[in-house]
Amino acid sequence: MSDVNDRSLANVGEKRIEWALKEMPVIQGLMHRYAESRPLQGVRISGCLHITTETANLARTLKAAGADVVLCASNPLSTQDDVAAALVDKYQIPVFAMRGESNEVYYQHIQAALDHQPMITMDDGADLVSELHKTRSELLPNMLGGTEETTTGVIRLRAMAKDRALKLPVIAVNDAMTKHFFDNRYGTGQSALDGIIRATNILLAGKTFTVVGYGWCGRGLAMRAKGHGAHVIVTEVDALRALEASMDGYRVMPLIEAAKQSDFIISVTGDKHVIDTEHMQVMKDGCVLANAGHFNVEINIPALQALSVSQSRPREHVDEYTLKDGRTLCLLAEGRLVNLAAAEGHPSAVMDMSFANQVLAAIYLVNNKGKLDNAVHSVAAEIDHEIARLKLAAMNIHIDQLTDEQQHYLASWQEGT
Numbered sequence: 001m002s003d004v005n006d007r008s009l010a011n012v013g014e015k016r017i018e019w020a021l022k023e024m025p026v027i028q029g030l031m032h033r034y035a036e037s038r039p040l041q042g043v044r045i046s047g048c049l050h051i052t053t054e055t056a057n058l059a060r061t062l063k064a065a066g067a068d069v070v071l072c073a074s075n076p077l078s079t080q081d082d083v084a085a086a087l088v089d090k091y092q093i094p095v096f097a098m099r100g101e102s103n104e105v106y107y108q109h110i111q112a113a114l115d116h117q118p119m120i121t122m123d124d125g126a127d128l129v130s131e132l133h134k135t136r137s138e139l140l141p142n143m144l145g146g147t148e149e150t151t152t153g154v155i156r157l158r159a160m161a162k163d164r165a166l167k168l169p170v171i172a173v174n175d176a177m178t179k180h181f182f183d184n185r186y187g188t189g190q191s192a193l194d195g196i197i198r199a200t201n202i203l204l205a206g207k208t209f210t211v212v213g214y215g216w217c218g219r220g221l222a223m224r225a226k227g228h229g230a231h232v233i234v235t236e237v238d239a240l241r242a243l244e245a246s247m248d249g250y251r252v253m254p255l256i257e258a259a260k261q262s263d264f265i266i267s268v269t270g271d272k273h274v275i276d277t278e279h280m281q282v283m284k285d286g287c288v289l290a291n292a293g294h295f296n297v298e299i300n301i302p303a304l305q306a307l308s309v310s311q312s313r314p315r316e317h318v319d320e321y322t323l324k325d326g327r328t329l330c331l332l333a334e335g336r337l338v339n340l341a342a343a344e345g346h347p348s349a350v351m352d353m354s355f356a357n358q359v360l361a362a363i364y365l366v367n368n369k370g371k372l373d374n375a376v377h378s379v380a381a382e383i384d385h386e387i388a389r390l391k392l393a394a395m396n397i398h399i400d401q402l403t404d405e406q407q408h409y410l411a412s413w414q415e416g417t
Protein backbone atom coordinates (compact mmCIF):
# COMPACT_ATOMS: atom_id res chain seq x y z
CA MET A 1 0.00 0.00 0.00
CA SER A 2 2.86 2.37 -0.84
CA ASP A 3 5.01 3.28 -3.82
CA VAL A 4 8.47 4.57 -2.96
CA ASN A 5 11.87 4.28 -4.69
CA ASP A 6 14.08 2.42 -2.22
CA ARG A 7 12.94 0.96 1.11
CA SER A 8 16.56 0.27 2.13
CA LEU A 9 17.00 4.03 2.72
CA ALA A 10 14.65 3.96 5.73
CA ASN A 11 17.39 4.11 8.41
CA VAL A 12 19.00 7.19 6.85
CA GLY A 13 15.60 8.83 6.47
CA GLU A 14 14.64 8.15 10.08
CA LYS A 15 17.82 9.82 11.39
CA ARG A 16 17.23 12.90 9.25
CA ILE A 17 13.59 13.13 10.30
CA GLU A 18 14.60 13.04 13.98
CA TRP A 19 17.29 15.65 13.30
CA ALA A 20 14.70 17.97 11.72
CA LEU A 21 12.34 17.48 14.66
CA LYS A 22 14.87 19.15 16.97
CA GLU A 23 14.24 22.41 15.07
CA MET A 24 10.47 21.97 15.23
CA PRO A 25 9.53 22.70 18.85
CA VAL A 26 5.98 23.82 18.10
CA ILE A 27 5.27 20.59 16.22
CA GLN A 28 6.87 18.64 19.08
CA GLY A 29 4.55 20.35 21.55
CA LEU A 30 1.47 19.64 19.43
CA MET A 31 2.53 16.01 19.01
CA HIS A 32 2.62 15.58 22.79
CA ARG A 33 -0.53 17.60 23.43
CA TYR A 34 -2.66 15.73 20.90
CA ALA A 35 -1.29 12.25 21.60
CA GLU A 36 -3.44 12.47 24.74
CA SER A 37 -6.61 14.20 23.51
CA ARG A 38 -6.56 12.67 19.95
CA PRO A 39 -8.75 15.30 18.28
CA LEU A 40 -8.27 13.69 14.85
CA GLN A 41 -9.24 10.17 15.97
CA GLY A 42 -10.41 8.21 12.90
CA VAL A 43 -10.09 11.17 10.50
CA ARG A 44 -8.71 10.06 7.13
CA ILE A 45 -6.26 12.65 5.78
CA SER A 46 -4.57 12.59 2.36
CA GLY A 47 -1.64 14.96 2.05
CA CYS A 48 -0.22 16.01 -1.33
CA LEU A 49 2.95 17.65 -0.01
CA HIS A 50 6.67 17.81 -0.67
CA ILE A 51 7.98 14.61 0.92
CA THR A 52 10.68 16.05 3.16
CA THR A 53 11.88 15.52 6.71
CA GLU A 54 9.58 18.36 7.85
CA THR A 55 6.54 16.85 6.15
CA ALA A 56 7.37 13.56 7.85
CA ASN A 57 7.12 15.31 11.23
CA LEU A 58 3.81 16.86 10.23
CA ALA A 59 2.48 13.41 9.26
CA ARG A 60 3.72 11.92 12.56
CA THR A 61 1.91 14.67 14.46
CA LEU A 62 -1.36 14.10 12.58
CA LYS A 63 -1.03 10.38 13.24
CA ALA A 64 -0.30 10.96 16.94
CA ALA A 65 -3.50 13.05 17.05
CA GLY A 66 -5.42 10.00 15.82
CA ALA A 67 -5.59 10.65 12.06
CA ASP A 68 -5.24 7.95 9.43
CA VAL A 69 -2.73 9.61 7.09
CA VAL A 70 -1.42 8.85 3.60
CA LEU A 71 0.91 11.06 1.57
CA CYS A 72 1.69 11.63 -2.08
CA ALA A 73 4.21 14.01 -3.69
CA SER A 74 3.25 17.55 -4.63
CA ASN A 75 6.13 17.82 -7.10
CA PRO A 76 7.88 15.06 -9.11
CA LEU A 77 11.37 16.35 -8.20
CA SER A 78 11.05 17.28 -4.52
CA THR A 79 10.66 13.86 -2.90
CA GLN A 80 13.43 12.83 -0.52
CA ASP A 81 13.48 9.08 -1.14
CA ASP A 82 15.01 8.24 2.25
CA VAL A 83 12.19 10.12 3.98
CA ALA A 84 9.56 8.33 1.88
CA ALA A 85 11.12 4.99 2.85
CA ALA A 86 11.29 5.89 6.55
CA LEU A 87 7.68 7.06 6.63
CA VAL A 88 6.60 3.67 5.31
CA ASP A 89 8.95 1.41 7.29
CA LYS A 90 9.55 3.29 10.54
CA TYR A 91 6.35 5.25 11.05
CA GLN A 92 3.81 3.07 9.17
CA ILE A 93 2.54 6.01 7.11
CA PRO A 94 1.73 5.00 3.49
CA VAL A 95 3.52 7.12 0.87
CA PHE A 96 3.12 7.35 -2.90
CA ALA A 97 6.12 9.38 -4.04
CA MET A 98 9.33 8.74 -5.95
CA ARG A 99 11.91 11.38 -6.75
CA GLY A 100 12.03 11.85 -10.53
CA GLU A 101 8.65 10.24 -11.17
CA SER A 102 7.03 10.95 -14.55
CA ASN A 103 3.98 13.16 -14.85
CA GLU A 104 1.91 10.04 -15.43
CA VAL A 105 3.13 8.41 -12.20
CA TYR A 106 2.69 11.72 -10.37
CA TYR A 107 -1.02 11.69 -11.20
CA GLN A 108 -1.32 7.94 -10.45
CA HIS A 109 0.05 8.73 -6.99
CA ILE A 110 -2.53 11.47 -6.50
CA GLN A 111 -5.22 8.96 -7.42
CA ALA A 112 -3.75 6.50 -4.88
CA ALA A 113 -4.01 9.20 -2.20
CA LEU A 114 -7.65 9.76 -3.20
CA ASP A 115 -8.31 6.00 -2.96
CA HIS A 116 -7.80 6.54 0.78
CA GLN A 117 -11.20 8.34 0.71
CA PRO A 118 -9.93 11.37 2.59
CA MET A 119 -12.14 13.35 4.91
CA ILE A 120 -9.51 16.11 4.80
CA THR A 121 -7.11 16.93 1.96
CA MET A 122 -3.85 18.73 2.66
CA ASP A 123 -2.44 20.31 -0.47
CA ASP A 124 0.66 22.18 -1.54
CA GLY A 125 -0.34 23.67 -4.89
CA ALA A 126 -3.96 22.42 -5.06
CA ASP A 127 -3.32 19.42 -7.34
CA LEU A 128 -5.09 17.03 -4.96
CA VAL A 129 -8.21 19.18 -4.61
CA SER A 130 -8.20 19.84 -8.33
CA GLU A 131 -8.03 16.10 -9.18
CA LEU A 132 -10.64 15.38 -6.52
CA HIS A 133 -13.08 17.76 -8.21
CA LYS A 134 -12.21 16.68 -11.75
CA THR A 135 -12.12 12.89 -11.31
CA ARG A 136 -13.39 11.78 -7.89
CA SER A 137 -16.30 14.06 -7.03
CA GLU A 138 -18.19 11.12 -5.46
CA LEU A 139 -15.89 11.57 -2.43
CA LEU A 140 -16.99 15.17 -1.80
CA PRO A 141 -20.17 14.53 0.25
CA ASN A 142 -18.19 12.75 3.01
CA MET A 143 -15.50 15.37 3.30
CA LEU A 144 -14.88 17.91 6.05
CA GLY A 145 -12.69 20.16 3.89
CA GLY A 146 -9.13 20.82 2.82
CA THR A 147 -6.11 22.89 3.69
CA GLU A 148 -3.71 24.64 1.31
CA GLU A 149 -0.07 25.35 2.01
CA THR A 150 1.10 27.68 -0.73
CA THR A 151 0.39 30.99 -2.50
CA THR A 152 -0.11 29.35 -5.91
CA GLY A 153 -2.58 26.84 -4.47
CA VAL A 154 -4.57 29.57 -2.75
CA ILE A 155 -4.75 31.52 -6.03
CA ARG A 156 -6.04 28.40 -7.84
CA LEU A 157 -8.61 27.75 -5.10
CA ARG A 158 -9.86 31.34 -5.20
CA ALA A 159 -10.29 30.95 -8.97
CA MET A 160 -12.31 27.76 -8.32
CA ALA A 161 -14.44 29.54 -5.72
CA LYS A 162 -15.04 32.45 -8.11
CA ASP A 163 -16.26 29.99 -10.77
CA ARG A 164 -18.47 28.37 -8.08
CA ALA A 165 -16.56 25.16 -8.78
CA LEU A 166 -15.23 24.70 -5.23
CA LYS A 167 -17.33 22.08 -3.45
CA LEU A 168 -15.70 21.99 -0.03
CA PRO A 169 -14.34 24.49 2.51
CA VAL A 170 -10.59 25.03 2.30
CA ILE A 171 -8.37 26.74 4.86
CA ALA A 172 -5.69 28.93 3.29
CA VAL A 173 -2.77 28.05 5.58
CA ASN A 174 -0.50 30.15 3.37
CA ASP A 175 -2.32 33.30 4.41
CA ALA A 176 -1.61 32.85 8.13
CA MET A 177 0.96 35.39 9.27
CA THR A 178 2.96 32.70 11.06
CA LYS A 179 3.19 31.02 7.66
CA HIS A 180 4.00 33.53 4.93
CA PHE A 181 5.97 36.06 7.01
CA PHE A 182 8.46 33.33 7.86
CA ASP A 183 8.21 30.37 5.47
CA ASN A 184 7.79 32.41 2.28
CA ARG A 185 10.29 35.10 3.24
CA TYR A 186 13.06 33.52 5.35
CA GLY A 187 12.40 29.97 4.13
CA THR A 188 12.53 30.76 0.41
CA GLY A 189 15.27 33.34 0.99
CA GLN A 190 17.59 30.74 2.46
CA SER A 191 16.55 27.58 0.64
CA ALA A 192 16.42 29.03 -2.89
CA LEU A 193 19.94 30.42 -2.47
CA ASP A 194 20.97 27.08 -1.00
CA GLY A 195 19.67 25.33 -4.14
CA ILE A 196 21.38 27.79 -6.50
CA ILE A 197 24.69 27.53 -4.63
CA ARG A 198 24.60 23.72 -4.32
CA ALA A 199 23.75 23.39 -8.01
CA THR A 200 26.35 25.83 -9.38
CA ASN A 201 28.91 26.58 -6.65
CA ILE A 202 29.22 30.05 -8.26
CA LEU A 203 30.18 33.01 -6.03
CA LEU A 204 27.32 35.50 -5.67
CA ALA A 205 29.41 38.41 -4.42
CA GLY A 206 29.81 41.02 -7.13
CA LYS A 207 27.33 39.31 -9.48
CA THR A 208 24.13 40.84 -10.82
CA PHE A 209 21.21 38.86 -9.45
CA THR A 210 17.69 39.54 -10.70
CA VAL A 211 14.64 38.55 -8.69
CA VAL A 212 11.49 38.40 -10.82
CA GLY A 213 8.55 39.13 -8.50
CA TYR A 214 8.60 40.91 -5.13
CA GLY A 215 6.01 38.95 -3.14
CA TRP A 216 7.00 37.45 0.21
CA CYS A 217 9.27 34.88 -1.46
CA GLY A 218 10.89 37.47 -3.71
CA ARG A 219 11.50 39.78 -0.76
CA GLY A 220 13.30 37.01 1.11
CA LEU A 221 15.36 35.98 -1.88
CA ALA A 222 16.42 39.55 -2.71
CA MET A 223 17.36 40.18 0.93
CA ARG A 224 19.56 37.10 1.17
CA ALA A 225 21.20 37.60 -2.25
CA LYS A 226 22.08 41.15 -1.16
CA GLY A 227 23.56 39.67 2.02
CA HIS A 228 25.89 37.59 -0.16
CA GLY A 229 27.18 40.74 -1.85
CA ALA A 230 25.24 40.42 -5.11
CA HIS A 231 23.96 43.51 -6.94
CA VAL A 232 20.26 42.80 -6.79
CA ILE A 233 17.72 43.93 -9.39
CA VAL A 234 13.99 43.44 -8.80
CA THR A 235 11.40 43.30 -11.59
CA GLU A 236 7.70 43.69 -10.85
CA VAL A 237 4.32 44.30 -12.46
CA ASP A 238 2.75 45.76 -9.31
CA ALA A 239 3.41 49.46 -8.63
CA LEU A 240 3.31 49.18 -4.82
CA ARG A 241 5.68 46.25 -4.69
CA ALA A 242 8.02 47.95 -7.18
CA LEU A 243 8.05 51.03 -4.97
CA GLU A 244 8.76 48.93 -1.89
CA ALA A 245 11.61 47.12 -3.69
CA SER A 246 13.10 50.45 -4.70
CA MET A 247 12.94 51.82 -1.15
CA ASP A 248 14.35 48.54 0.16
CA GLY A 249 17.43 49.51 -1.82
CA TYR A 250 17.16 47.46 -5.02
CA ARG A 251 17.32 48.66 -8.60
CA VAL A 252 13.93 48.20 -10.26
CA MET A 253 13.50 47.93 -14.04
CA PRO A 254 11.68 45.88 -16.70
CA LEU A 255 12.95 42.34 -17.12
CA ILE A 256 13.99 43.03 -20.72
CA GLU A 257 16.54 45.56 -19.35
CA ALA A 258 17.57 43.38 -16.42
CA ALA A 259 18.09 40.39 -18.72
CA LYS A 260 20.92 42.17 -20.57
CA GLN A 261 23.02 42.61 -17.41
CA SER A 262 22.18 39.67 -15.12
CA ASP A 263 24.37 36.77 -14.12
CA PHE A 264 21.41 35.11 -12.35
CA ILE A 265 17.68 35.48 -13.03
CA ILE A 266 15.30 33.78 -10.61
CA SER A 267 11.52 33.71 -11.05
CA VAL A 268 9.28 33.83 -7.96
CA THR A 269 5.98 35.02 -9.40
CA GLY A 270 3.50 32.13 -9.49
CA ASP A 271 2.73 33.05 -13.11
CA LYS A 272 3.43 31.53 -16.50
CA HIS A 273 6.26 32.32 -18.98
CA VAL A 274 7.50 35.33 -17.08
CA ILE A 275 10.98 34.57 -18.45
CA ASP A 276 10.34 34.21 -22.17
CA THR A 277 11.95 34.20 -25.63
CA GLU A 278 12.51 37.96 -25.87
CA HIS A 279 14.39 37.93 -22.55
CA MET A 280 16.49 34.89 -23.52
CA GLN A 281 17.45 36.59 -26.77
CA VAL A 282 19.23 39.40 -24.91
CA MET A 283 20.68 37.53 -21.90
CA LYS A 284 24.39 37.55 -21.15
CA ASP A 285 26.43 34.52 -22.08
CA GLY A 286 26.42 32.07 -19.15
CA CYS A 287 23.39 33.53 -17.41
CA VAL A 288 21.94 31.15 -14.79
CA LEU A 289 18.15 30.74 -14.79
CA ALA A 290 16.17 29.21 -11.97
CA ASN A 291 12.64 29.13 -10.64
CA ALA A 292 11.56 29.29 -7.00
CA GLY A 293 7.82 29.57 -7.73
CA HIS A 294 5.52 26.58 -7.31
CA PHE A 295 5.12 25.28 -10.89
CA ASN A 296 7.70 24.76 -13.64
CA VAL A 297 5.93 27.14 -16.03
CA GLU A 298 7.56 30.42 -14.99
CA ILE A 299 10.51 29.95 -17.34
CA ASN A 300 9.37 29.16 -20.89
CA ILE A 301 11.44 25.99 -21.29
CA PRO A 302 10.03 24.97 -24.71
CA ALA A 303 11.07 28.45 -25.93
CA LEU A 304 14.57 27.92 -24.51
CA GLN A 305 14.75 24.57 -26.29
CA ALA A 306 13.58 26.16 -29.55
CA LEU A 307 16.36 28.77 -29.34
CA SER A 308 19.04 26.11 -28.68
CA VAL A 309 21.18 23.95 -30.90
CA SER A 310 22.44 21.65 -28.15
CA GLN A 311 22.08 20.84 -24.48
CA SER A 312 24.46 19.29 -21.95
CA ARG A 313 24.54 18.58 -18.21
CA PRO A 314 27.89 19.71 -16.75
CA ARG A 315 26.71 19.17 -13.15
CA GLU A 316 23.73 17.62 -11.45
CA HIS A 317 20.76 20.05 -11.64
CA VAL A 318 22.46 22.22 -14.31
CA ASP A 319 21.35 22.03 -17.96
CA GLU A 320 23.51 24.15 -20.23
CA TYR A 321 21.71 25.22 -23.39
CA THR A 322 23.84 26.43 -26.31
CA LEU A 323 21.96 28.92 -28.46
CA LYS A 324 22.27 29.37 -32.23
CA ASP A 325 24.43 32.49 -31.72
CA GLY A 326 26.88 30.57 -29.49
CA ARG A 327 25.77 31.96 -26.10
CA THR A 328 24.98 29.49 -23.32
CA LEU A 329 22.17 29.76 -20.77
CA CYS A 330 22.13 27.51 -17.71
CA LEU A 331 18.80 26.23 -16.44
CA LEU A 332 18.75 24.84 -12.92
CA ALA A 333 16.61 21.88 -11.77
CA GLU A 334 14.66 21.73 -15.05
CA GLY A 335 12.84 24.89 -14.03
CA ARG A 336 11.25 23.17 -11.02
CA LEU A 337 11.34 24.65 -7.51
CA VAL A 338 15.10 25.09 -7.14
CA ASN A 339 14.98 25.06 -3.34
CA LEU A 340 13.39 21.61 -3.21
CA ALA A 341 14.89 20.03 -6.33
CA ALA A 342 18.50 21.15 -5.82
CA ALA A 343 18.44 21.52 -2.01
CA GLU A 344 16.18 20.29 0.80
CA GLY A 345 13.44 22.92 0.86
CA HIS A 346 12.87 25.40 3.64
CA PRO A 347 14.67 24.82 6.92
CA SER A 348 12.77 22.98 9.65
CA ALA A 349 12.49 26.02 11.93
CA VAL A 350 10.11 27.81 9.55
CA MET A 351 8.24 24.69 8.47
CA ASP A 352 7.59 24.23 12.20
CA MET A 353 5.15 27.15 12.11
CA SER A 354 3.70 26.37 8.68
CA PHE A 355 2.93 22.82 9.68
CA ALA A 356 1.62 23.79 13.11
CA ASN A 357 -0.93 25.81 11.14
CA GLN A 358 -1.74 22.69 9.11
CA VAL A 359 -2.35 20.62 12.24
CA LEU A 360 -4.52 23.27 13.88
CA ALA A 361 -6.40 23.91 10.62
CA ALA A 362 -7.24 20.19 10.36
CA ILE A 363 -8.57 20.19 13.93
CA TYR A 364 -10.52 23.37 13.13
CA LEU A 365 -12.16 21.58 10.17
CA VAL A 366 -13.18 18.72 12.47
CA ASN A 367 -14.52 21.07 15.15
CA ASN A 368 -16.44 23.12 12.58
CA LYS A 369 -17.91 20.20 10.64
CA GLY A 370 -20.91 21.33 8.58
CA LYS A 371 -20.53 24.99 9.61
CA LEU A 372 -18.16 26.28 6.93
CA ASP A 373 -19.15 27.46 3.43
CA ASN A 374 -17.58 25.95 0.34
CA ALA A 375 -15.10 28.80 0.14
CA VAL A 376 -11.49 29.68 0.89
CA HIS A 377 -11.24 30.49 4.61
CA SER A 378 -8.52 32.26 6.57
CA VAL A 379 -6.76 30.60 9.47
CA ALA A 380 -8.47 31.88 12.62
CA ALA A 381 -6.54 34.75 14.23
CA GLU A 382 -6.36 32.84 17.56
CA ILE A 383 -4.51 30.01 15.82
CA ASP A 384 -1.98 32.43 14.32
CA HIS A 385 -1.36 34.09 17.68
CA GLU A 386 -1.15 30.79 19.53
CA ILE A 387 1.55 29.58 17.13
CA ALA A 388 3.50 32.84 17.48
CA ARG A 389 3.34 32.51 21.29
CA LEU A 390 4.44 28.86 21.22
CA LYS A 391 7.34 29.65 18.89
CA LEU A 392 8.53 32.57 21.03
CA ALA A 393 8.34 30.41 24.16
CA ALA A 394 10.37 27.68 22.44
CA MET A 395 12.96 30.29 21.45
CA ASN A 396 13.03 31.48 25.07
CA ILE A 397 12.08 35.01 24.00
CA HIS A 398 9.97 36.98 26.45
CA ILE A 399 7.99 40.08 25.52
CA ASP A 400 6.29 42.93 27.36
CA GLN A 401 2.57 43.28 28.14
CA LEU A 402 0.40 46.37 27.97
CA THR A 403 -0.32 47.91 31.37
CA ASP A 404 -3.97 48.56 32.32
CA GLU A 405 -3.35 52.27 31.70
CA GLN A 406 -1.99 51.59 28.19
CA GLN A 407 -4.85 49.25 27.35
CA HIS A 408 -7.33 51.88 28.49
CA TYR A 409 -5.53 54.59 26.47
CA LEU A 410 -5.69 52.50 23.27
CA ALA A 411 -9.41 51.89 23.78
CA SER A 412 -10.26 55.57 24.37
CA TRP A 413 -10.53 58.59 22.06
CA GLN A 414 -10.91 61.53 24.48
CA GLU A 415 -7.22 62.04 25.33
CA GLY A 416 -5.26 64.13 22.82
CA THR A 417 -2.17 66.33 23.04
Ligand code: ADE
Nearest residue numbers: 050052054055344345346
Ligand atom coordinates in the same frame (compact mmCIF):
# COMPACT_ATOMS: atom_id res chain seq x y z
N1 ADE B 1 8.03 23.66 1.05
C1 ADE B 1 9.17 24.37 1.08
N2 ADE B 1 10.08 23.78 1.86
C2 ADE B 1 9.50 22.66 2.37
C3 ADE B 1 9.94 21.64 3.24
N3 ADE B 1 11.16 21.66 3.78
N4 ADE B 1 9.08 20.66 3.52
C4 ADE B 1 7.86 20.65 2.97
N5 ADE B 1 7.38 21.56 2.15
C5 ADE B 1 8.21 22.58 1.84
